[in-house]
Amino acid sequence: MQKILDAILADQLDAVADLPVPESYQAVTVHQDETEMFDGIATRDKDPRKSLHLDEVATPELGPGEALVAVMASAINYNTVWTSIFEPVSTFGFLKRYGKESPQGKRHDLPYHVVGSDLAGVVVRTGAGVNAWKPGDRVVAHCLSVELESPDGHADTMMDPQQRIWGFETNFGGLAHLALVKSNQLMPKPEHLTWEEAASPGLVNSTAYRQLVSRNGADMKQGDTVLIWGASGGLGSYATQFALNGGAIPVCVVSSPEKAEICRRMGADLVIDRSAEGFKFWKDEKTQDPKEWKRLGAKIRELTGGDDPDIVFEHPGRETFGASVYVARKGGTIVTCASTSGYMHEFDNRYLWMNLKRIVGSHFANYREAWEANKLISKGLVHPTLSRVYSLADTGQAAYDVHQNRHQGKVGVLALAPEEGLGVTNPERRAQHLDAINRFRGV
Helix, strand or coil: CCHHHHHHHCCCCHHHHCCCCCCCCEEEEEEHHHHHCCCCCHHHHHHHHHCCEEEEEEECHHHCCEEEEEEEEEEECHHHEEEHHHHCCCCHHHHHHCCCCCCCHCCCCCCCCECCCCEEEEEEEEECCCCCCCCCEEEEEECCCCCCCCHHCCCCHHHCCCCCEEECCCCCCCCCCCCEEEEHHHCCCCCCHHHHHCCCCCCHHHHHHHHHCCCCCCCCCCCCEEEEEEEECCCCHHHHHCCCCCCCCEEEECHHHHHHHHHHHCCCCEEEEHHHHCCCEECCEEEECCCHHHHHHHHHHHHHCCCCEEEEEECCCCCCCHHHHHHHHCCEEEEECCCCCCCCCCHHHHHHCCCCCCCCCCCCHHHHHHHHHHHHHHCCCCCCCCCEEEEEHHHHHHHHHHHHHCCCCECCCCCCCCCCCCCCCCCHHHHHHHHHHHCCCCC
């Protein structure tokens, strides 16, 4: 592995193809024999630092249509948190089902799971049938792993019955020195970004693009008022940028003055600090408070000059969903991609059906959507919102901080990269966008 890293750092990428691939590599894993370690413990008290391990694992066999990538940097997503606390189910069930489908799938059914759904790195090897990529290419990867053997996936790969999220529902993810991906997960690394910056947008940027911009999601248009929950976070920060770039009006909901300032630095003028406003949408564990929904609606109209949201960008789930359905305008759209505060949503259906509102489910993105989202990053029209970078050995702490909502923007992880700041191949473009890069990093 060291010879491959030395070649990358020396910018001798043509030599990568001739260097031997190691038989094993370092990777962040969860262990199958520990899936019950948090039984009886409340979700918030489950600690990823106890379940995530830095192990030496065997290099997987490279299959047709696949690529092996030397990972320079990765990032933390909430699916890694879910994997680490074994909620809502253990991911070993995904790996076992995948293992039953084919000999290729069987490689993934192991007593350990290499996690991580983002990467920036260099292609080391490609399998049979791969023509678009070669060893030495600098790449980022999106997290859609799909077999494309069903007709259902050919109009939209997210509809394929064998669609999986790489590093969550597959093995050999990106929080490691090597990663195994489908070749159609690969996209060009933005030349003006460092390894850690380039690794951070992949999952959340593509997810926000489909959820908000794509016709498969909310199909946002110019002039739309968009309520964005968690607008300074890993997902919401990209939704905020898409709204601003697309001529929409973001109303950013955050949980602290510091996070409100991040939104303002991104260019958003309308910000709600829910902690300062004291919103409490639940009276107790079983009872919501419609008066608080109405108070939120009044605050939104105060900021917008009387407009209700055309689109509500939902991902907290249980805690906020009732309020989201209420505040959307008549004929508006509530688009949801996650449920970080709980999966069982409750809302007053009268406000949905009588006002002709729509709830749209959105899940990651297809290759075209991911490619378009990455192109916006490459052109400097959307910027990484990376706030902190950890070492691979400290991945457990990084996941813990995300689990406890201590982060702002995305949280990065260095894999093979020995330090931050490496990997820029277009310094002129970086200089052009450096102010925005630094501003959006929250530094």
